[in-house]
Amino acid sequence: MTKRDRENLTAISEFILLGFGKQPQLYILLFLLFLIIYIVTIAGNLLIIALVVVDRRLHTPMYFFLGNLSCLETCYSSAILPRLLAGLLTSQYVISANGCFLQSYFFTWLTGYECCLLSIMSYNRYVTICKPLHYATLMNSRFCLQLAAGSWINGMVASTTVTSLISHLSFCGPREIDHFFCDFTPVTKLSCSDTRPIELVTFVLESVFTPPPFLLILVSYVCIILTVLQIPSATRRWKAFSTCSSHLIVVTVFYGTLIIVYLSPKTPTLRDLNKRISVFYTILTPLVNPIIYSLRNKDIKEAVGQVVNKCVALTRDQNIHANFWHH
Numbered sequence: 001m002t003k004r005d006r007e008n009l010t011a012i013s014e015f016i017l018l019g020f021g022k023q024p025q026l027y028i029l030l031f032l033l034f035l036i037i038y039i040v041t042i043a044g045n046l047l048i049i050a051l052v053v054v055d056r057r058l059h060t061p062m063y064f065f066l067g068n069l070s071c072l073e074t075c076y077s078s079a080i081l082p083r084l085l086a087g088l089l090t091s092q093y094v095i096s097a098n099g100c101f102l103q104s105y106f107f108t109w110l111t112g113y114e115c116c117l118l119s120i121m122s123y124n125r126y127v128t129i130c131k132p133l134h135y136a137t138l139m140n141s142r143f144c145l146q147l148a149a150g151s152w153i154n155g156m157v158a159s160t161t162v163t164s165l166i167s168h169l170s171f172c173g174p175r176e177i178d179h180f181f182c183d184f185t186p187v188t189k190l191s192c193s194d195t196r197p198i199e200l201v202t203f204v205l206e207s208v209f210t211p212p213p214f215l216l217i218l219v220s221y222v223c224i225i226l227t228v229l230q231i232p233s234a235t236r237r238w239k240a241f242s243t244c245s246s247h248l249i250v251v252t253v254f255y256g257t258l259i260i261v262y263l264s265p266k267t268p269t270l271r272d273l274n275k276r277i278s279v280f281y282t283i284l285t286p287l288v289n290p291i292i293y294s295l296r297n298k299d300i301k302e303a304v305g306q307v308v309n310k311c312v313a314l315t316r317d318q319n320i321h322a323n324f325w326h327h
Contacts, residue, residue: 014096077286129227158208177190180278
């Protein structure tokens with residue numbers, strides 16, 4: 001291939017996201033729905049982050065990782081939803097090539113990090129229930145920081161590798177991406193280069209980031225269940241199970257949708273279905289996480305209650321002060 005031919009192949013500087021199809025009558029409804037979801041997601045996750053930082057009772061490994069999860073979900077939503085909202089509002093789904101690669105970069109990074117983080121949280125539950133006497137030693141602050149930092153770095157390295165390979169592909173044909181964000185598979189399908197090397201690298205990275213963390217989660221919960229079943233008190237058994245239920249729900253939703261989307265056959269019918277299922281782990285999961293953890297967690301509810309009481313007391317004191325000076 002000559003240099004001129006290569007320049008012609010890489011001339012495409014922008015892509016068109018097809019979104020949810022040509023149904024303009026639904027755009028306003030979807031815009032309002034996703035806008036509410038985005039606002040609630042950001043507010044809920046930022047609230048959890050603030051509570052974990054401010055409330056000393058929440059300075060434990062479990063809430064440290066929960067704060068990391070909320071930070072992750074905030075970034076996750078911000079990487080996808082603002083561009084989707086802009087497209088729904090203006091009916092223009094054009095995105096620059098660099099913007100597409102950047103979105104793909106953050107999506108891959110955060111997905112890899114979430115796989116690692118969910119497995120770390122399951123290991124933390126395992127140590128809490130199965131090895132309570134060794135918990136303080138095993139889950140010390142330094143080790144928790146190393147686990148969190150290692151997960152962020154691993155996700156970043158994997159994402160940098162994949163995005164770098166995608167950015168060097170040549171795009172010479174259609175520029176319509178059959179998705180509502182720049183996912184790996186629909187983007188690489190538009191390339192006229194040989195995509196086998198990047199597909200091989202991606203397969204290796206998926207094999208590293210998906211099965212091992214998922215197996216760690218399974219092993220952790222098998223050990224947890226076996227340990228809990230040996231507890232003689234029914235009340236203590238229920239309390240132990242309830243502490244794991246929130247995390248188990250999040251894991252089920254996240255991995256369930258990932259398996260359906262990325263392991264199902266790539267037929268035209270299933271491709272359209274997978275695009276809709278992708279809404280669960282890209283848009284709804286970041287929304288559901290703070291709701292699940294706040295509604296099913298006594299410490300979080302008490303921390304929220306204290307914040308509300310302080311705000312009410314502060315407002316009352318300000319009103320009394322204002323009335324005093326008014327009279």
